[in-house]
Amino acid sequence: MGFIFPVWLVLAVLSLWCRPDVAEAAWSLQTPMKLVWHYYKVHNTCENAEPFIRHQVELFYNKDKTIAPKLLRLLYSDCFVNGCDASILLDGPDSEKMAPQNRGLGGFVLIDKIKTVLESRCPGVVSCADILNLATRDAVHLAGAPSYPVFTGRRDGATSTKASVDLPSPSISWEASLAYFKSKGLDVLDMATLLGAHSMGRTHCGFIVDRLYNFNNTGKPDPSMKASFVADMRKLCPPRTKKGQTDPLVFLDPESGSKYSFSNSYYSRVLANEAVLGVDQQLLYGDDTKQITEEFAVGLEDFRRSFALSMSRMGNIQVLTGKEGEIRNNCRYTNKN
Numbered sequence: 001m002g003f004i005f006p007v008w009l010v011l012a013v014l015s016l017w018c019r020p021d022v023a024e025a026a027w028s029l030q031t032p033m034k035l036v037w038h039y040y041k042v043h044n045t046c047e048n049a050e051p052f053i054r055h056q057v058e059l060f061y062n063k064d065k066t067i068a069p070k071l072l073r074l075l076y077s078d079c080f081v082n083g084c085d086a087s088i089l090l091d092g093p094d095s096e097k098m099a100p101q102n103r104g105l106g107g108f109v110l111i112d113k114i115k116t117v118l119e120s121r122c123p124g125v126v127s128c129a130d131i132l133n134l135a136t137r138d139a140v141h142l143a144g145a146p147s148y149p150v151f152t153g154r155r156d157g158a159t160s161t162k163a164s165v166d167l168p169s170p171s172i173s174w175e176a177s178l179a180y181f182k183s184k185g186l187d188v189l190d191m192a193t194l195l196g197a198h199s200m201g202r203t204h205c206g207f208i209v210d211r212l213y214n215f216n217n218t219g220k221p222d223p224s225m226k227a228s229f230v231a232d233m234r235k236l237c238p239p240r241t242k243k244g245q246t247d248p249l250v251f252l253d254p255e256s257g258s259k260y261s262f263s264n265s266y267y268s269r270v271l272a273n274e275a276v277l278g279v280d281q282q283l284l285y286g287d288d289t290k291q292i293t294e295e296f297a298v299g300l301e302d303f304r305r306s307f308a309l310s311m312s313r314m315g316n317i318q319v320l321t322g323k324e325g326e327i328r329n330n331c332r333y334t335n336k337n
Contacts, residue, residue, distance in 0.1 A: 067110055070105075074106070089132070174285050192289045
C-alpha cells in the first residue's frame with residue numbers, strides 16, 4: 001500500500017501547493033476541523049481498524065478491480081448529499097440509493113464485509129462513514145492514486161431519503177457544476193480535480209444518448225464532440241427507440257477505463273473533445289477550468305497532489321462527530337431498526 005506520511009508533514013506539503021493563479025482555489029482542509037488523525041488508535045478503541053480495512057480492500061481488489069471506481073462514486077454520492085454520514089448505505093424503498101441519480105451504485109458488498117470484520121474485533125466502535133472513506137482511499141491507491149490522508153471520527157446518520165438526493169445531471173454546464181460544488185464548500189480546483197476521477201469507471205448510455213443524437217432537442221449530436229468520437233460512441237450506444245430497451249455501460253475514459261487505473265488521460269480526452277459526459281467537456285469553457293485541464297493533461301503529479309487534497313476536503317463535508325448520529329452495528333440499517 002505504500003508509506004503514509006504523518007499528518008503534519010502531509011498538510012505541510014499540501015499547503016505549499018497553493019495555486020494563486022487559479023481563482024478561489026483552496027489549499028487546506030475546511031475549518032473547523034472536527035476529525036482526528038488515526039482516531040481509533042488515538043482513542044485506543046480499535047487500534048488496528050485501518051489495517052483491517054486495508055487488508056479487506058486488498059483482498060477484494062485483487063479479485064475485482066472495478067471496486068475502485070465503484071467506491072469513488074459511492075463516496076461522492078454519500079458526501080454530496082447531507083454530508084459524509086454513510087446515509088447512502090442505508091436500505092429502504094425510499095432511501096438515497098433508490099434515487100434515479102444513484103442507479104447502478106456498487107461497492108456495498110465490500111463495505112458490509114469490512115463492517116462484519118470490524119464488529120467481530122471492535123464491536124460498536126468504527127463508523128460506516130469512516131469505513132467508506134478509508135476503503136475508498138485504499139482502493140484508489142491500489143489503482144494508482146496517491147494514498148491521501150483520511151481523518152477519522154465520523155459518525156453515521158440516521159436518515160436517508162431519495163427526495164434529498166440533489167446530485168446534478170451529467171449534462172449540466174460548468175457554471176452550474178461549479179455552483180453545486182461551491183454549495184458543498186468546495187471550489188473550482190476541487191471540481192476540476194474530482195471530475196478527473198472519471199478516468200476510471202463506466203456510465204450508462206442513457207446518461208449520454210442525448211449528446212449523441214439529440215443535443216438540446218436539435219436532432220443532432222453535441223457540436224463540442226469530435227465527429228469521429230461521436231461515430232465511435234454511437235456504435236456502443238444505439239438510439240433509445242423502444243420501451244424496455246437495454247441500457248449498455250460504456251467506459252468514461254476508454255483509454256484508461258478498461259484497466260481501472262488512475263491516470264490523467266481524462267484531461268487529454270477533454271482537450272481533444274472526446275469527453276463522454278457533457279459536464280466533463282464543459283471544463284473547456286471556463287477560464288480556470290480550462291487552465292487546470294491543460295495543466296493536469298501534461299502533469300500527472302500535479303493532478304495527484306490536487307486529488308489528494310480534494311478527496312480529503314470532500315471527506316470533510318458536513319461530518320457528524322461527538323454525540324451526533326450513531327455508530328451503526330450494520331451499515332444497511334440504523335440501530336433502531
